[in-house]
Amino acid sequence: MNLRFVEAFYWVVSLKSVSRAAEKLFITQSAMSSRIAALEEELGVLLLDRRDKQFRLTVAGMRFFNHAQRLLALQREIKGEMGAGGAQRAVTLRIGAIESVLHSWLIDWVHQMRRSHPDFELELTVETTPVLVDQIHRGALDIAFAALPSVGERLRSRALPPMDMAFVGHGRIHRKRRYALADLAEVDLLTFQRGSQPHVGLTDLFRDAGLQLRRVHNISSISAMVQLVEGGFGVATLPLAAVKRLSERLPLKPLKCDAQLPPLPVHASYRDDPTSVVAQGVVDAVVDYVRGAGVTRRR
Known part of the structure; x- marks a missing residue:
């Protein structure tokens, strides 16, 4: 039994799509269909119900899927044991x-x-x-x-x-040693897209403190937020680790604040x-x- 055909069947079932399985294995959809057909011919049973466009396994297909998982796991185990110390593959x-x-x-x-x-x-x-x-x-x-x-x-x-997330401003514009949430409520704030965890965490932080935000701008790109902060547009909420990297070459500054943003x-x-x-x-x-x-x- 050709294990490439077994692998093809496994991914068709796992992804519930011949086309997605073909993409996963870097082969054409027709080649994928041919592998499944060859496997069915060898086993003497139909594995996929092709009567309509909806993906459906036959009873034999359901039974063989369990065997396919065990065959592929055994193949992986054998390769791992017999290939120990061999040359690494790409x-x-x-x-x-x-x-x-x-x-x-x-x-x-x-x-x-x-x-x-x-x-x-x-x-x-x-x-x-x-x-x-x-x-x-x-x-x-x-x-x-x-x-x-x-x-x-x-x-x-x-x-x-x-x-960890941090409020981030321009090093030459935002010079205070420490900011209160009330201070930041008065500036334009930049955060990720509406409904994202950073956006929800930001709005919840100010709401729980009883503060009304002046303006919140939703931007999906860190690069765009950084350029806006560089231009003095406002204060962004960004991962602290990213700010530490970016501040090595850009005038970015994590702002000390009396309240902490929730981590991402x-x-x-x-x-x-x-x-x-x-x-x-x-x-x-x-x-x-x-x-x-x-x-x-x-x-």
């Missing part, structure tokens, strides 16, 4: 991340990953949390680092250390894959790196 990872992660620690981690895995190849998507969650569900990403976990069948999520949660989500331990290994490596580097918390 690893291509489709990673998605929110901008806060990108500007805080992702780039440094990628450099570390490249040093330990010289053949590492990266496909990086930077998007908002809702888009990343959707792409994980569709199988378009291997791993997503977002503010919310991806929840679903055969999806796994792991909470990473949250990131970060979750690593990936699909449980019996064909590979790469995703789980990458998440473990990220957790070790973030905790070891201390890039998410105040010092």
Whole structure:
């Protein structure tokens, strides 16, 4: 039995789509259909119900899916044992991340990953949390680092250390040693898109203090917020780790305040894959790196 065909069937069922499975395995949709047809011919049963456009497994397909999972897990185990000490293969990872992660620690981690895995190849998507969650569900990403976990069948999520948030102003404009929330309520505030965790946390902080905000601008791009702060437009709420990196070359300044913004949660989500331990290994490596580097918390 050709295990490539078994793998093709596994991903068609997991993603509930021939086209998405083909994208996952970097083959054409027709090639994917041919693999499923060849597997059905070898087994002598129909695995997929093709009577309409709705995805549906046959009874035989449901039974074989359990066997497929065990076959692929056994294949992974054998490769891991027999290939120990052998040459490393190139690893291509489709990673998605929110901008806060990108500007805080992702780039440094990628450099570390490249040093330990010289053949590492990266496909990086930077998007908002809702888009990343959707792409994980569709199988378009291997791993997503977002503010919310991806929840679903055969999806796994792991909470990473949250990131401290800070009010950020222009170093030559905002000169006070410490700001009260009442001071900041009088300036233009820049935060992420409406309904995001930073936006909700910001508005809740001022509401709980009984303060009315003057204006809140919702901007999905950290780069755009930074340019606006540079131009003296207002004060932004950004991850502290990102500000520390950006302030090395830009006139940005974390503002000391008598109240603290809630931290930004970060979750690593990936699909449980019996064909590979790469995703789980990458998440473990990220957790070790973030905790070891201390890039998410105040010092």
